[in-house]
Amino acid sequence: MMDTLEAIKTRRSVRKFSDRPVEPEKLRTVLDAARLAPSWANMQCWRFVVVEDAAMRQKISELSYVETFFGPRGYKTNPAQKALAEAPVVIVACAEPTLSGDLRGQQYYMADLGIATENLMLAAHAEGLGSVFVGVFDEEGMGELLDIPSGIRIVGLFPLGYPLEPGKGGAPRKPIEEIVFYGKWKG
Numbered sequence: 001m002m003d004t005l006e007a008i009k010t011r012r013s014v015r016k017f018s019d020r021p022v023e024p025e026k027l028r029t030v031l032d033a034a035r036l037a038p039s040w041a042n043m044q045c046w047r048f049v050v051v052e053d054a055a056m057r058q059k060i061s062e063l064s065y066v067e068t069f070f071g072p073r074g075y076k077t078n079p080a081q082k083a084l085a086e087a088p089v090v091i092v093a094c095a096e097p098t099l100s101g102d103l104r105g106q107q108y109y110m111a112d113l114g115i116a117t118e119n120l121m122l123a124a125h126a127e128g129l130g131s132v133f134v135g136v137f138d139e140e141g142m143g144e145l146l147d148i149p150s151g152i153r154i155v156g157l158f159p160l161g162y163p164l165e166p167g168k169g170g171a172p173r174k175p176i177e178e179i180v181f182y183g184k185w186k187g
């Protein structure tokens with residue numbers, strides 16, 4: 001069993017998947033890891049829609065192309081778009097924002113979902129599976145496709161399956177000196 005720090009250190013976003021099915025027990029383990037996450041007042045505002053049907057995954061993939069997406073890295077298309085059709089499972093992570101905090105203009109349902117979905121990705125990795133957080137998609141179209149009620153936000157899409165190739169390095173992080181200040185903020 002992979003320990004927590006090892007899982008954190010070796011997880012990489014996976015965007016190429018084999019067609020090997022995900023065992024139901026492994027899918028359950030991954031969903032259970034999300035369920036166990038901490039949340040605002042333990043309100044557990046998350047909901048997950050699991051999509052395995054190939055035609056539905058294809059539609060989800062089509063909805064994850066957003067023409068206006070350039071982002072800070074200048075992507076013209078979503079690099080994970082194909083993964084959503086390729087992976088045997090897509091988990092759609094949703095939130096009921098009224099079940100979480102809204103203080104100082106900060107909506108904590110995003111934190112709740114971030115924590116739960118990192119649990120999900122780490123559990124997937126520990127089980128030999130891969131995933132990636134996909135945040136670029138047409139939320140309205142996705143809501144219609146999946147019958148998601150109004151008021152529920154769709155936060156991310158997570159293709160899940162066996163990686164076709166091992167996760168590559170090459171997603172460097174800023175050095176700790178750049179992001180951590182001791183005592184007070186220093187510019």
Ligand SMILES: Cc1cc2nc3c(=O)[nH]c(=O)nc-3n(C[C@H](O)[C@H](O)[C@H](O)COP(=O)(O)O)c2cc1C
Pocket residue numbers: 011012013014015078079080081132133134135136171
């Ligand atoms: C909130 C969020 C949204 C993301 N959206 C996308 C996306 O739409 N498409 C994609 O290919 N990757 C997406 N990613 C994955 C990041 O690009 C990736 O985590 C980052 O480059 C670091 O690489 P690593 O996960 O392999 O360590 C997203 C990640 C986060 C946390």
